[in-house]
Each structure stands twice: as C-alpha cells, then as structure tokens.
Amino acid sequence: MADMPSDISQHCPGTASKDAGKASICTNCPNQMICASGISQQPDLTADLIKRKLSTVKHKLLVLSGKGGVGKSTITSLISRSLALNNPDINVAVLDIDICGPSQPRVLGVIGEQVHQSGSGWSPVLTDLYKTLARDVFNMLTDIYIDKPDAQLRGMIKQFLSEVDWGALDYLILDTPPGTSDEHLSATSYLKHAGITGVIIITTPQQVALLDVRKEIDFCRKVNIPILGVIENMSIFVCPNCNNSVEIFPALTGGGCVMAKELNVEFLGSLPLDPLLAKCCDEGKNFLTEIPESPTILTLQTIVQKIIDRCEKIKHPSEIDTT
C-alpha cells in the first residue's frame, strides 16, 4: 500500500502485487530493484500506526454507495445522531473522507469550524452531541488539494486515519465519496488492517442507482470486508397536502429489498422521503429533535437498533475472519 507516483505506466502491477519488480514492464522502471527485493510487499508501517490509533474505537462502520446523491451523508448524520441521542453513555464520531465533496460540516451544523492541533494529533470538531471531522474544515487546503489526485488523496486519508485523536469511542462512522475509487481502496485497506466492523450500503429504489450499488457490493466482496446491510433511501414520498404516497424514484426492479435478497445481504429498511429532512440538513439542524414525529425517524430507529445488534454480536471486530 505504498504510495506510487502519478506518472507511472498504466501496466505497473502495483508495488504491493506479487508481480512487483517481476513483470515485463518493470524492466525499464528505475524502481525495479526496490520492488523486486520485496520491501514494498511488507506491511505498511502506517497501517500499523492506524491500527494503534484506532484501537480505542470499538466499532468502525463504513457508509458506502456506488451511487452519488443517494443520501450517504444524510444517513451517516442520522445514524450517528440517533446513536448519540438514544444512548447517552456511548461516544460517537463521524469522519468524512469525501475529499472532493465533503458534506458533513454542513449537515452536522459545524460549517466554518476549525480543527485544532494538539500534542496527540488533530482534535475533532465537537457538535452539540458528538464529534465530527471532515476535510472541509481545512478550508485553506482546498485549493491545494482540489486538483491533486491520487498520491495526495491517499496521503490525506492516511493522515485522517492516523493523526486524529479520537479518544475512547464506541462508534466511528466513516462517510465516503461515491464510487469504487482510490479513496475507497485506501480507506478499506487501512481499516481492514485496523479491524472494520462492517459496511452499511445506501441505495435509492430506482434501477439506475441499484446498478452502481451492485458494483459496490462486488467491491466489498473483492476486498473482503463484511457488509452489515443495505438501507434504501428516498423510498416513498407522502404529499404533505393530500397525504397520498408517491414513488418518486420508481422501483421498477423491486428496489433495494429485492437486490439485497438477490445478492444475499441483509436488508435493514427503507427510509421514506421527508422534504423537511433536506431542509434540516441544509441548515445543519438535528432532524431527530426538530421533527421527532416524522415517519422517517420511526423507520430510522429500527434500522439503528438492527445496526447496534449486529455490531454487538461481533464482539471483537478486529478478530473477525474476513477471508
């Protein structure tokens, strides 16, 4: 998992590959000797550092979706807020690794807050209920990173995972960018080493989203990380005027539930669309305390309970067999 320069050949087998230094393309590479010596295949020191840093975190959950705009950030904030609100004795934190489009600062109402540096690392921003850390807080860095791909992104995620001083946590929820890109590869490989509890997959009901989400599930299986379950977001919309329910994003193929069955993963539930939720997210307000009677919240509670149950079942996340 060592960093690679951005200008290497597209046929490079990768420094961590067993073919590193031995493929035909390697003969002309100035780093061939290093790769062939096997040094690059030894475990990354940072991975151990991350493992140590996250050893105080009991459950590490990753929120993923192959599709963008399905509500990963919204659901991340809802799950974490629900966990914190209903279980006063537990500590929850959110880490936003969507480097191109971080949403947590806005959704959690901490936009403009600064991260502080202490002797033991970066101190996350405290919200009303719990902690969050998203890249947006490094506003001054935005310009530097916006057009720096790959190596820098990886470095940034490494820093996020290894340099934040989380303290003792029960849940750390990671919000991710859409797709199965470099950020995902980096985050999952580091987290796997540090013992990830599981992945929560978010989808919306329509086939065009499910297509991408299927790829994400394939990705999780390829990199061997356990899937806790699938949540379907934006399922139905109840018109505030006439109370008629409408499928805004028609589930022509049966939606998330059918897909989950087909791919043999647990279906956690469907969250209905509530226009007030979008508004609360934009304003950074806590939807759970603003509109406690919303049907979305009732469904959310059962989903969160399922997540807690599944996490508790996995007693020692770092020891689970992911092979």
Next chain:
Amino acid sequence: MLEGVKHVLLVLSGKGGVGKSTISTQLALALKESGFRVGLLDVDLCGPSVPYLLNLEDRDVHQSSDGWIPVFADKEQKLAVMSIGFLLKNKDNSIVWRGPKKTGMVKQFLTDVVWQNIDYLIIDTPPGTSDEHITVMENLRNVKCDGALIVTTPQAVAVDDVLREVTFCKKTGIHIFGIIENMSGFVCPSCSECTNIFSAGGGIALSKMVNVPFLAKVPIDPQVGKLAETGQSVLVTLPDSQVAQVFRKLVEELTQSKEA
C-alpha cells in the same frame, strides 16, 4: 483526436446522483430529434449509467483498424454511444482501478473511438473533481471543447459540491454554458400540489454567486424516471410535459449560441 466532431459539450457536477446521466441522455436524444448527429461518451468508470438508460446493456463495442466503433442507439445511426459499461462482462462487476490504469482508460476513450462526422459529442462525467476529471480535461485541452453544462439539485449540500466544480472549471479554463437545476420541485399526481422535496432555489443562487447563466429548472417527474431503460426521448413520449419543454428550450439555446 475527435476528428469529425463539430462541438463538444461536457456535462459536469461536483455532486453525484443529481441526474448528470439522465440529462446527458435526454439532451443527446433531444438533439437527435432535432436532426443532429450526436455522440454520447460516458466516462464514468465506476458507475456507468448510460447503457442502462438507453437500453443498450447487452450491446458490444467492435474493434476496427481505426479504433473502437461506438454502439448506435437507433437504426438511422444518428446517436452513437460509448461507455465502459459495454466493456464489462457482468453488470455487477466493479472497476477497482488505481489512478494510472484509470487514466489510461479515459485517454483511450477520448482518442480511440471512431465517431465519424457528428455534430455534437456529449461527454457524461463521473461525480467529483477527481483524477478521471483531470484526465478528461487534460486530454480535451487540444480539442475545441465548447463548454460545460453544470448540473445541480436545489439543496445547499449539493450546491456546496457543485461550487467546487465551478471553481475547477474556472481554474482549468473551461467555458461554462450555464447551470441546470434538476429535481426542482415535485408535482403530486393526485392533488397537483408542488413540493420542494430537496428545498428550492439553490441553482439560481449558485448562478448568481459565480456569475454563470442559469439555463433551466427541471422538475421531478416519475414518468421521466420510467423512460429509463426504454431509451426514448422525453420530446417524443411526453411532448407536453414540463421536462420536454425544458429540453426543447435547452436545445434551442445550445444550437443558437453555436451559430451566433
């Protein structure tokens, strides 16, 4: 590279799931209906949606001595389509590639497709301002890229991300045609009450903030969602819908600005 292509249009958004692919395909279909020869290139490697939206999922790309022959969506061969989706054997397979390999693929997509005399090439891009983007932009530097259409949804969370995309365009010197606000309001089919599901006004506010024209507001219409998989133009199947009007106007504006 891209010989035989008259105009290149990019469809961009910093945010995912705002409807880039739906807008790209409907725009391509609308241009085709207006009599142009159109190409549609889907460079979203992780989540290609265009083959599904146009009902071309089982089609294959053929290799010729000049390069890849795109898939044609119609018998008259007026709409040519190219997507990574055509190259994947199983639709559930994920593309898990690191930077260099991805860059190579994007490059090949831009250089190795034989488009043969088309009026408009619409490039549908992945969300974010990631390396796929940068590669597309770098490779388009030598081509006359006419400009970009920026797609957003109304809520502030989306506008935040789209603002980054606008900054990206300005930095890389890409002309922006304007902003399209998608999923702007939903009209209840039973009582006709319009609800702003994803709040309101984000697109206009953004266009004022960055001083870019506001092109259109596309309402949510489940009927349009159902058009996916049929590959039909909203202009043909739902000619009286608000969405059809928006696309008619959009085609007019885009084609006129060219002639001027």
